[in-house]
Amino acid sequence: MANSQPPFHLSNPDLLQTDSFVHGSWVTASSGDRFDVDDPSTGQVFTSCADLDASDVDAVVKSSHEAFQSYRRENPRSRARKLLEWDRLIRANKDDLALVLTHESGKPLSEAHGEIEYALGFTWWFAGEAERVRGNISTPTAPKRRVFVVKQPIGVAVSLVPWNFPIAMVLRKAAAALAAGCTMIVKPSPETPLTCLILAHLAVQAGFAPGVFNVITTSLKNTPSVAEALCKHPLTKKVSFTGSSPIGSLIAAHCAHGLKKATLELGGNCPFIVFGDCNQNQALEALLGLKWRHAGQACVTSNRVYVQDGIYEEFLEKLVKRTQDTITLGAGTDPRTTMGPLTTRRSVSKAQAHVDDAVQKGAKVVLGGSRGSSGKTTGGYFFEPTILRDMDQSMLISRQETFGPVLGVYRFKSEDEVVGWANDTEMGLASYFFTKDVDRTWRLLENLEAGVIGMNTGNSSAAESPFGGIKLSGYGKESGKDVAIEEYLVSKTGTMTLEGHF
Structure with a gap:
């Protein structure tokens, strides 16, 4: 049952409505049914809304x-x-x-x-x-x-x-x-x-x-x-x-x-490609903002990070350290929190399944890897920020959209090899790459199969930019x-x- 009072106070209480809005009026379902709305930080129901049906x-x-x-x-x-x-x-x-x-x-x-x-x-x-x-x-x-x-x-x-x-x-x-x-x-x-x-x-x-x-x-x-x-x-x-x-x-x-x-x-299963000639700090900042935002629950987030062989160990070490230094898991209302819970309970199970599958197929967990906690509350839908190394194309993360705070890091040698891997998905929403080679930049813009391409930048969605995918995106x-x-x-x-x- 929903609480009689929500766990927050609004400056304008009239804003909080829980019925449907039809032709200028608040209306309930013809059946009289309602459904619960919970707080992902606690897993507790705090209100209910009118449950309209097809009739x-x-x-x-x-x-x-x-x-x-x-x-x-x-x-x-x-x-x-x-x-x-x-x-x-x-x-x-x-x-x-x-x-x-x-x-x-x-x-x-x-x-x-x-x-x-x-x-x-x-x-x-x-x-x-x-x-x-x-x-x-x-x-x-x-x-x-x-x-x-x-x-x-x-x-x-x-x-x-x-x-x-x-x-x-x-x-x-x-x-x-x-x-x-x-x-x-x-x-x-x-x-x-x-x-x-x-x-x-x-x-x-x-x-x-x-x-x-x-x-x-x-x-x-x-x-x-x-x-x-x-x-x-x-x-x-x-x-x-x-x-x-x-x-x-x-x-x-x-x-x-x-x-x-x-x-x-x-959906998207977006690749993030890091070439050896890139500005690593620029790539790291973009990746941190892109991946951990809303606990990885964005269609344009990066699931798959491909790092060129010559800088693989160096970049991975920096990525782990920066994530440890910048991510604080907790309830969204805590000002110290930089990453909140997943929005649904089923998302926690999916994230864990993707981690377990990768480990069974040879990947190694270098950070996180399991259900997390806010440190203050229990029952919320938390999952630790997770980084996996030694990934390959056979793993679920390579094939499916994770939609959680799980990041797989892959090693590649050549441009042709990584473009093939990046495009080896039914989805084509966004792709990202970091390089200072102008010729390579143009080739990647044309050869990556995605509707949105980030070139030395992370998420580029904005009102003035056309947004949409190709293939099954x-x-x-x-x-x-x-x-x-x-x-x-x-x-x-x-x-x-x-x-x-x-």
Whole structure:
């Protein structure tokens, strides 16, 4: 059972809502059911949310469709002003928002604030893009004709978001949709529904009309059927999903019913390549920030670190020492914490399975290797920051996305060899490399099979940069100039024949 009072105090208590948000009102499930939300730092339930099921979906989609009839005609500057006001309100309430995010996801408060700042890049960016949707006019080869192309919002959009970055993933999708003139339904992860509900509360205050931004909360048990119902509803026109590749394949299959437009940002098993001629300190700083952020629970994090033979031992020694010196495991609310727990209990089991598999196949643990503790609490979902050496391509870490604080370090000799290993995965979200050879830099940019390439840098995701993967890491782009907002638009071609002399 959930506690009657949450284990934190908000400056604005009205922000904390636990029911779904539909057409400007807080609503419960038709069944009356609720599901629990726990704190990963303790494993203890601290609240519950309305558990909507597939039978509730029709009313939610119809609400968004009704709102779309008006919102699609709203002046782009009006939409931009509302996005900027939403941005301002989120900034004004960021301390409360970060505190809730830490309790539902487990990430340290400093990282929670970092996610909010990153997420606000999207509201700010797409507020500007709202007024920059452009069609075009052209003169075709046929005489006395003109061709017009106009861009219009596609309709009701559905956003299915994960638990690892629940604020950023909502705003990255919703800001683009709302700028384009679409209405949006968000289904947050059952682990992290509260921050999404806060965003809905602030969207109303920003001036968005009822039904423009709806939130449907649901349990882990009901998530598959609710997601399917949202994707297959005849009034849904666009679906954006962030999550694992296997679930992404299911979403794509659902969207095939009615030929729904879909954007899929799926899993990654990202290589991080360190050449002998690199700036080792630069590579280390990027790797530490990339890998241990949110306990390795990011799709763009590095699972596989390939280090060239000549600097392998030196770089590995520095990596272990810097990790020991900089990582303090603990509850996210403790200011000394630099790495919090995993968000789910099942993530702990997966991390341990990947470590055990690597050791059985010949790898050696040089740091960590097992379930951890915050030092103050028991029952949380902690796992030690773990570094494995002498890795090879046969191990699970080489084949699967770990999504935890486990790092495998591999030894390579040549560029051709490491490119082959880096690409030896079904996924293709991000790749990173560090070298001072300009020719090699260009070759790697073209030869690495990933949608996002970091060249002497770690995570490069930002509002102004197109983001998306290839292979089983999905299709479509989020963020960036023109491409992201295009995901929420349809192009309409008009051809006119003219009379007279031209």
